[in-house]
Structures are given as structure tokens and as C-alpha cells.
Amino acid sequence: MQLSSAARGGTARPAGGSGPRPVGAPRSAIRIARKRMVAASSQEDEADTGPLTGKNIDAAGAGATSISPGWLTQLNLLWSGKGNIPVADAKPDDIKDLLGGALFKALFKWFTESGPVYLLPTGPVSSFLVISDPEAAKHVLRATDNSTRNIYDKGLVAEVAKFLFGEGFAVGGGEQWRARRRAVGPSLHRAYLEEMLTRVFGPSTLFLGEKLEAAAKTGTPVNMEAAFSQLTLDIIGKSVFNYDFNALTKDSPVIQAVYTALKETEQRATDLLPLWKFPILAPLIPRQRKALAAVELIRDTTNRLIKQCKEMVDEEEMAAAAAAREEGREYMNDADPSVLRFLIAAREEVDSTQLRDDLLSMLVAGHETTGSALTWTLYLLATNPDTMAAAQEEVDRVLGDAEMPNLQQYGQLAYVMRAVCESMRLYPHPPVLLRRAKVPDVLPGGYEVVKGQDVMISVYNIHHSPAVWEDAEAFRPERFPLDGPVPNEQNTEYRYIPFSGGPRKCVGDQFALMEAVTALAVLLRRFDFRMVPGQKINMTTGATIHTTDGLYMTVHERRPAAGAAGAAAAAVAAA
Numbered sequence: 001m002q003l004s005s006a007a008r009g010g011t012a013r014p015a016g017g018s019g020p021r022p023v024g025a026p027r028s029a030i031r032i033a034r035k036r037m038v039a040a041s042s043q044e045d046e047a048d049t050g051p052l053t054g055k056n057i058d059a060a061g062a063g064a065t066s067i068s069p070g071w072l073t074q075l076n077l078l079w080s081g082k083g084n085i086p087v088a089d090a091k092p093d094d095i096k097d098l099l100g101g102a103l104f105k106a107l108f109k110w111f112t113e114s115g116p117v118y119l120l121p122t123g124p125v126s127s128f129l130v131i132s133d134p135e136a137a138k139h140v141l142r143a144t145d146n147s148t149r150n151i152y153d154k155g156l157v158a159e160v161a162k163f164l165f166g167e168g169f170a171v172g173g174g175e176q177w178r179a180r181r182r183a184v185g186p187s188l189h190r191a192y193l194e195e196m197l198t199r200v201f202g203p204s205t206l207f208l209g210e211k212l213e214a215a216a217k218t219g220t221p222v223n224m225e226a227a228f229s230q231l232t233l234d235i236i237g238k239s240v241f242n243y244d245f246n247a248l249t250k251d252s253p254v255i256q257a258v259y260t261a262l263k264e265t266e267q268r269a270t271d272l273l274p275l276w277k278f279p280i281l282a283p284l285i286p287r288q289r290k291a292l293a294a295v296e297l298i299r300d301t302t303n304r305l306i307k308q309c310k311e312m313v314d315e316e317e318m319a320a321a322a323a324a325r326e327e328g329r330e331y332m333n334d335a336d337p338s339v340l341r342f343l344i345a346a347r348e349e350v351d352s353t354q355l356r357d358d359l360l361s362m363l364v365a366g367h368e369t370t371g372s373a374l375t376w377t378l379y380l381l382a383t384n385p386d387t388m389a390a391a392q393e394e395v396d397r398v399l400g401d402a403e404m405p406n407l408q409q410y411g412q413l414a415y416v417m418r419a420v421c422e423s424m425r426l427y428p429h430p431p432v433l434l435r436r437a438k439v440p441d442v443l444p445g446g447y448e449v450v451k452g453q454d455v456m457i458s459v460y461n462i463h464h465s466p467a468v469w470e471d472a473e474a475f476r477p478e479r480f481p482l483d484g485p486v487p488n489e490q491n492t493e494y495r496y497i498p499f500s501g502g503p504r505k506c507v508g509d510q511f512a513l514m515e516a517v518t519a520l521a522v523l524l525r526r527f528d529f530r531m532v533p534g535q536k537i538n539m540t541t542g543a544t545i546h547t548t549d550g551l552y553m554t555v556h557e558r559r560p561a562a563g564a565a566g567a568a569a570a571a572v573a574a575a
């Protein structure tokens, strides 16, 4: 991993000391949540990250407990009888990573030791089948909820997230999922995205720019991770519900509840002692009580928005939506182009609970993912000055005097787009995809999969594999040629799968790319970003890859290079 010498330096972060108070984090709910996150592992393969905070694990002590992976490995080797698949030799030390939440780091280590398909013991007779090979990943992803070859479902994901998503289509399966995906997917049509670009993505980022301008004037360090989390929450709220969370401006109980629920989903995914599986215990456990209260608040708010929207939609609008559908046109209400309005106008024969859960699926799936993609892209650009220069040169040339891109300009931001794609290669969100085999199967390479087997596709391993990528650890946006297609699972033969693939592929991929590229274009045109020296940027995960302590940058106002405006105008005129 390329790190600037500043980023490699000491451990101090700017919060808490004297001098300007960092922007974005101190009052924000996410910062509070982050502080409770566990300091896991550093990007540099660290023997020791210094004192860990939060749920600290003494690796030596962990080796003596009954949950020692070494012990599980032995039992699995003796009894599991999983034929031709190597079993990862999970050492006691590795438990530090497992409990620390950066499981994908340990998965990578075992990948180098055990090969592209291995078993990871999780109990005396239970295990995860870990896949780090594009061909095997393609096989599993394409056979998930496939109407003709239905071998896998989403397994554990549904269990972990049900408390929040309920019956939402991001976690459901089978016929119900298929029907809901068919209904919700079309809401993100091309005309809708164009509208979001100019109405939401650009303006919301300009608003963030105003906040950054104040920080630039005072030299106050900004936690850009928190800022991006707030920005993407505002964007997804407006786009899905036509609801302004106003997260960039204020804290509110709803925003806090969204973060609490997200954090709970992440914790459930990595809990080694899943007490949440016993609902009867929930009232006794403070974390569970808090999570359930948060979900109740989110659901009440969503129900209120659905009710309000239903009151606005009349017979005439429903008829217009029906006519558009019959004629194969994309329907959109000009005053309120949100997904919610689309679905209600489309007269979806679906109960309010299903609608609520589907909308929440979009809100959650579309928020932290894009926020994290922006965080790591900015980090990589800031720590690789040549790439930042190339990105800013492109933004200046394409945007000229415009504060934010229009659709045509968006299409010309090829380098920025590839920087986002390359950042999602190095930092995929989520870093692993979970599946469960509904029937016995055989993977390419002859690996036998038993019925009920939990499968973990390590996107992180595939994206970092030296067998798959040349110079895999380097941040090189130009590895995806600017005049070639934007990389996806199809045109890379599943070597690049940040949005997954097959029937359960992300429905919001185009939305997310447009949002991220637009946000970066607006910000890079206006500001230079410099890492606050002395930070150690460590990774931890839940649903996405986060930093452990925030991403602090100073922000400096800049203007487009002289002459860029004229060049851009000429380019637009010539196009």
C-alpha cells in the first residue's frame, strides 16, 4: 500500500488537543460510534499497532480460551470430512483480527497460506468456505437466487440484518425478493439519475463545500470520513424519500438512530458471541435495547413519510405512471422525483411494511457504502500526489467555470471515475460477500460444497491477489484505460466485483458512481486536501471498510487553472 511519509508517521490525531477544533466529527453521531469501534489493524502489516482501544484482545490470552481457532481447526480437520478443501490454520494470534472487526485482513493471510479456496473453522463442525478466486466467485454469485440455477442464497446476511431490514429486498430471497427487485429496480432509471445529478448530488456537495470553506479560512482540520458520511446520508435521504436529514448541519434523533442501527448490523456481522440471536435476552442487553429503539424510530419516521407521500399522490398521477409503464417510458414526478413517490405512483400492490422495508434497504445499502468509497478515494488521491494532480487537471478542464458537472461533463470525467473504481478495488465495501449453499455443489477447480455450507467470497482477496492484478497494492487509476469501458464484473471476468455480480448485484451501482464522481469533481475543483501529519490510518470493518480514528485533512481553497474554463467551453461546444 502506498502511504505518504506523513501518513506513515506517528499516531497522534488532531482531535482533543489545543488549536482549532476539527470539523465534522465532534458533534456528529458517527464520531461517537467510531470512537467505540475497535482499533484493529494497520495498513502496513503491523506486528503491533500500539495500545488498542475498545474491545481489546490479548492475543496470547485468547489462545488459551475455548474459542481458540487453533482448537477449532483441529476439530474440523478431524471430523468435518470436507474432502479436498484445505482448512485454514487459524492461529491464536489471528483472533485479534477476528474480534477487532478487520476479518478481511486475516482472510488474506490464510489465502496466502491455504490457497484460493479454503475452509475457515467457526465451530467444531461449522465453517466458512472462503473464496478468493474470480472464477469460483463468478460461479457462486451467478447461482444465487438464479431462477434457473438456484444453488445459493444470502444465508447469514439475512439473519444479521433482519432486525433492521425486516422483509426488505436487500436481504430477502426467492420469489418475494424477485418480485420486489422487479418493482424497485426501475425506480433508479436514467432520467431519475440525471435529475439527481443536478438536483441532489451536485447541490448537496456544494453545501458541504460551504462548510469546508469555513474550515479552510480558519485552518481547522476536517474529519473527511465524517463529512462524507453526513453528505451521503443527506443525498440518499433526498433521493429515496425526498426527506432532508440535514446531517451536514445538525444532529437529530433520526440520524443518530440510523447510525446506531448501522453499527448494530456491523457488530452482528462480526460478533463471535451472537446474543442477538436470542430475542428474549434483548431487554436485558443495553446494546440490543438501544438498537431496537433506534429501529423503531427509523420505522416510525419512514411510515410517516410513506403516509405523507400517499396523501400527495392522486388518481391522475397514478394514471400517468401507468401510462408511462405501458408505453415503456420512464415515469417521474417533477416536483418529487424520489424513489418513494415513484413506487407509490406506480400503485405497487404491496403492503406498507414491505414498502417501508424496501425503502430502508435502499437507504442503508446506499449510504455508508458511498460514504466509504469517497473517504478512501480522497485518501488515496491525497497520498498519491500525481494522481491528485491528474484528477484536478481533468476536473478543471471539464468543468471550467461550472461549480458542478452537468450530465455531459459527468461523462467526461473519465480519470475521476477510474480513481473511484480503483479505490473500490483496494477498499471494497463490503470486503466480503456471504452466501449459503441450498444444495450440494461443485466449484470450478473441483472443490466440493456440501448443502448448508456458509460461503464467504472475499472481494478484498480477489482485488488484492497478485495472481489476478499486476502490482496489486498500488493505486493506479489508469490501470483501467481512460478510453475503455468503466470496469465491472462482466468486462473483467469477475476480477473486479465491488458491486457484486449475478442476480443480487447492487441495484444502485450507477447511482453510486454518479454520486461519488460528482461529489469529488465539485470538491477537487474548489479545494486542495492535505493529510494532517502524524495520522496513522488504520482499517476496521463492518458492512464497509472504515478508518479506526477518522480521516483528518486540512482544506485549502483553490481555483481552476488559468485557461481551463475556455478549454472546457470549447470542448463542450465541439461535442
Ligand code: HEM
Residues within 6 Å of the ligand: 154, 169, 170, 171, 181, 361, 362, 363, 365, 366, 367, 369, 370, 373, 424, 428, 429, 430, 433, 434, 498, 499, 500, 501, 503, 504, 505, 506, 507, 508, 509, 511, 512, 513
Ligand atoms: C459505492 C457505493 C456502493 C457499493 C460499493 C455497493 C455495493 C453493493 C454490493 C456489493 C451489493 C451486493 C451484496 C451481495 O451480493 O451480497 C449491493 C446490493 C445492493 N445495493 Fe449497493 N452499493 C453501493 C451503493 C448503493 C446505492 C447508492 C444504493 C441505492 C440507491 C444501493 C442499493 C443496493 C441494494 C438495494 C442492494 C440489494 C440488491 C438485492 O439484493 O437485490 N447500493 N450493493
